[in-house]
Amino acid sequence: MNVAVFGAGGIGGYLGARLADAGHEVHLVARGDHLAAIRADGLRVESVAGDTAVELPATDDPSEIGAVDYVLFCVKSHDTREAAADLEPLLGDDTAVVSFQNGVDNERWLAEEVGESRVVGGVAYIFSTIAEPGVVEHTGGPARFVYGELDDARTARIETLDGALRSCAGIEAVLADDIHVELWRKFAFICAHSGMTAATRLPVGEIRAHEESWRMYRRIVEEVCAVARANGVALPDDTAAEWVEFARDLDPDSYSSLHYDLTHEKAMELDGLNAAVVRHAEGTDVDVPMNEAVTAVLRPWAERFADR
Structure with missing residues (x-):
């Protein structure tokens, strides 16, 4: 399988290295110091599931790669539209673009640029980040990747992707029955975990230790589940309870990528997370005061770091 990983950060770099180890042809699209380090010394993955190091072609210019079978699209949600406009050199007649991103809007934004028939939805459950240029650190999470066609069809291309990911060590691969349920299911958790750790600038253990804060965390999960159902997504009834138990x-020292971006003065995914909940609640009868509060608290910071 010939794959381009567009955005070789914590998720994309991890996927690219595991696919390369399984014998697949992998090209990385990266930028800045991370790209320079990969070119000079290769990509290293330090993982609780086992370390690896790979030498892979890497570039910031997709035209140097050409058409591939699959594009694994792993950029931050706020970069989706701009990055999608750069995909054309990677697209052949049958290329699939698989989104492994935070949020529930990326697939639609991708489809507006490359056509809905090309887009495959995906969800990543993994705590990983760029520890330093050229090094991806996987510190926890099951490294579970869930994916599926937007119409939930069992196509040849989704089964090929499924087979490729199942062939990889260090990856739990899951072909979804309903990818929209899976997208919103993770969304319910990540909005609470990211929003609260960023808004408080504290790890989840301290949030749990204060009943008012822990109640707000739980209510964010519940609000997202209610918005999903109001928008026709058939989330299981026990979704909120499962995430709260999780x-x-x-x-107790767990933070989030949103907290990392805030504290490192980087562009934040607020508009793809809690602010998106507020948008999706519009026109429904669901009130989302907890998500509105997180959005209001983090909005000045998101605007301050928007161009970084």
């Missing part, structure tokens, strides 16, 4: 058992 969060109750998380390492």
Whole structure:
């Protein structure tokens, strides 16, 4: 399988290295110091599931790669539209663009640029980041990747992707029955975990230790689930309870990528997370005061760091 990883950061770099180890042809699209380090010394993955190091072609110019079978699209949600406009050199007649991003809007934004028939939805459950240029660190999470066609069809291309990901060590691969349920299911958790750790600038253990803060965390999950159902997504009834139990058992020192971006003065995914909940609640009968509060608290910071 010939794959281009567009955005070789914590998620994309991890996927690219694991696919390369399984014998697939992988090209990385990266930028800045990370790209320079990969070109000079290769990509290293330090992982709780086992370390690896790979030498892979890497570029910031997709035209140097050409058409591939699959594009694994792993950029931050606020970069989706701009990055999607750069995909054309990677697209052949049958190329699939697979989004492994935070949020529930990326697939639609991608489809507006490359056509809905090319887009495959995906969800990543992994705590990984760029520890330093050329190094991806996977510190936890099951490294579970869930994916599916937007119409939930069992196509040849989704089964080929499924087979490729199942062939990789260090990856739990899951072909979804309903990818929209999976997207919103993760969204419910990440809005609470990201929003609260960023807004408080504290790890989840301290949030759990204060009943008012822990109640707000739980209410964010519940609000997202209610918005999903109001928009026709058939989330299971126990989704909120499952995420609350999951969060109750998380390492007390657990933060989030949104917290990382805030504290490192980087562009933030607020508009793809809590602010998106507020947008999707418009026109429904669901009130989302907790998501509105997180959005209001983080908006000045998101605007301050928007161009970084």
